[in-house]
Amino acid sequence: MKKKAVINDTPVCQVRMQAISDTMSILSGKWKFHILGTLIEGDKLGFMDLLREIDGIGTKMLSKELQDLEMNHLVSRKVMDTKPITVEYAITEYGATLAPLINELAKWGIAYRESVHGGE
Amino acid sequence: MKKKAVINDTPVCQVRMQAISDTMSILSGKWKFHILGTLIEGDKLGFMDLLREIDGIGTKMLSKELQDLEMNHLVSRKVMDTKPITVEYAITEYGATLAPLINELAKWGIAYRESVHGGE
DNA sequence: GGAAGTACTTTCCAAAAGGAAACTACCTTA
């Protein structure tokens, strides 16, 4: 009889793999985690604030990624009627549920750095 | 005086953002999480096993991503001298430290599905 | 009236990512 590994055939694993795909497709791209991370730290930031905070991002990407995040209800956008019109971006209650994930991401990255420079 | 949000200027945040970049660059691409997730569930899988388990992946991508993961010590590769040569891929001890992150990813994705179909 | 600040959008382009199919290579079974 032929041995066949079929762990992925169980409904549990199918769901799990699908869930990972879902999450990654919502959080895809180079900047989403940075934007979310920044908005989780400091709440209510303007477009130019975010542009300054997030090192290396340009206006096109920031604008596009914010729209994506807003569409998925992770970030809120509120136009204020101030003298020069300003916009307040903030993390939503739902977006805040990503905090544990982002923390794991950061935690692992920090441990990785330490393991690379381990001997020093 | 001009109000400037400078939350990202603190060393803590710099490190945090850098850590997120590090993690995401190591785990970049469409397939890394799927491969790691599969290897965390079932240990010791052959190339063809993985090809069957991971729905949609092709040989080129699987081969390339496995090399990346091996280079970063997240996955081990052992050539067995069986009749038709086989290769055993397994998660390393270090790779297993990604389990909490992958669990968060899966957990959030499952919750997301539920929130979308919330009313039903 | 011109500079500067707000918040974007648009265009144009280069690089990276990824898929399909074919090919290599070696071994076993029928």
Added chain:
DNA sequence: TAAGGTAGTTTCCTTTTGGAAAGTACTTCC
């Protein structure tokens, strides 16, 4: 000796991603 299974590699092509720069629009300050 042909088929089928192991484990890949290579080529060619399309799609996706993302960056730089310029443009839009409106307002306030000097």
